[in-house]
Amino acid sequence: MELGPLLIGILAAVSLGGIAFALMPYLSGEVRAEQRQDQLTNRVAARENASVQRTAASRREQVSKSLKELEQRQSARTRVDLATRIMQAGLSWPKQRYYLMSVGLALLTGFAALLMSHNPYVALGGLLVGGLGMPRWILAFLTKKRIKKFVNEFPNAIDVVVRGVKSGLPLGDCLRIIATEAADPVRTEFRHIIESQTLGLSISEACERLYQRVPITEASFFGIVISIQQKAGGNLAETLANFSRVIRERRKMMGKIQAMSSEAKASASIIASLPFVVAILVYFSSPDYISLLWTTFHGKFTMLISGFWMGMGVMVMRKMIRFDF
Known part of the structure; x- marks a missing residue:
């Protein structure tokens, strides 16, 4: 009979202790501190996310502006004159020499056609073919041959840039290494880039001019990559490594198509x-x-x-x- 009040007291004490334990965080202010800490953490995270989004948006805007500028420049260079075609063929001829060659070929083909047919109209056709057709065909043949050599050597030059950038060399030094150690015509083209820098052009502008001398997609992409990296930043080594891999895959696909x-x-x-x-x-x-x-x-x-x-x-x-x- 005497244990009843004792048990009741013990149970009451335990209940009061549980209630006090449950209410203690609210009474001591720990819950409010945790809530304020969560709010501060969420604010910091929201600020960081907003900053990242602003940075990404700004970078996308810079990249879009760079692409628009490059597109406008390339659209302005769509018309190729005679001096540019001679340069694309890898020749250092003046226009007068090209015209003299055209006149010589016209006279040669016209005289040969006259000897074979004894017809002045056929000789006139030979003059037109030799003066207008054959010089253009020669330039197109030399340009195609030079572009083929450039495409075969260009991935190796990009790999040199990738390894140099990863090892800590500046981009200009990597381009100078290519201009001295690569095979022609890549060595000649990168030498033009270095000379353009010496004359006061930036690296991006000098690389953009590569497309004028080598009118292929790979040269245009290279100029775009360098220009965007100079304006918006980014991992140049990784970008050029992916670009080199794409060029090699395109060359493999071209070989498969030729075989098929x-x-x-x-x-x-x-x-x-x-x-x-x-x-x-x-x-x-x-x-x-x-x-x-x-x-x-x-x-x-x-x-x-x-x-x-x-x-x-x-x-x-x-x-x-x-x-x-």
């Missing part, structure tokens, strides 16, 4: 050369029979029409087997 289209190119070459081969064989077997094609009016007219349609067929086949990407 080699059969079609061989077939097109055989089909295009077959009429000439047959005409030569017929001429050796019976020259009087085939000579009617260039000794009579009807034969000449037939050759003219046949040559036109054959040229159309060659152009169509060339378009079908040519892949640009």
Whole structure:
């Protein structure tokens, strides 16, 4: 009977202790301190997020402005003059030398056409082909050959820049290393970049001019990357490493396309050369029979029409087997 009040007292004390323990944080101000700390933490995080968003927005705005400026500059340089075409071919000729070569080729082809046909109209056609067509074809052939060499060596030059930037070298020193140790025509083009810097241009402007001398997508991308990095910042080594990998993958894809289209190119070459081969064989077997094609009016007219349609067929086949990407 005497244990009842004792147990009741113990239970009451335990209850009061539990209530006091539960209410103690609120009475001592710990809950308010935690709430204020959470509010301060949330404010700091919100400020940091807002700062990051402002920085990202500012960087995107700078990149968009840089891209617009580069697009405007490249659109202004779409028209290529004769001096630029000569420079793209890797020649250091003045315009007068090009004109003299055109006149010489025109006289040579016109005289050869006159000797073979004894027709002044054919000789006039030879003059036009030699004076207007052959010099342009020579420049286009040299430009294509030079661009092919540049594309093969350009990834190695970018790798030199990547390794130099990662090791702590400035971008200008990396470009100087390429200008002295890379293979032509990459060495020559980067030497032009260094010379442009010496004349007072910035690195981004000098790299943008690379596209004028080497009109390919890779050169344009390189100028854009350098220009954006100079204005907006960023990890240049990582960007150029990815760019080098893309160039190598494009070159691999080009090799695969050439391998897959080699059969079609061989077939097109055989089909295009077959009429000439047959005409030569017929001429050796019976020259009087085939000579009617260039000794009579009807034969000449037939050759003219046949040559036109054959040229159309060659152009169509060339378009079908040519892949640009």
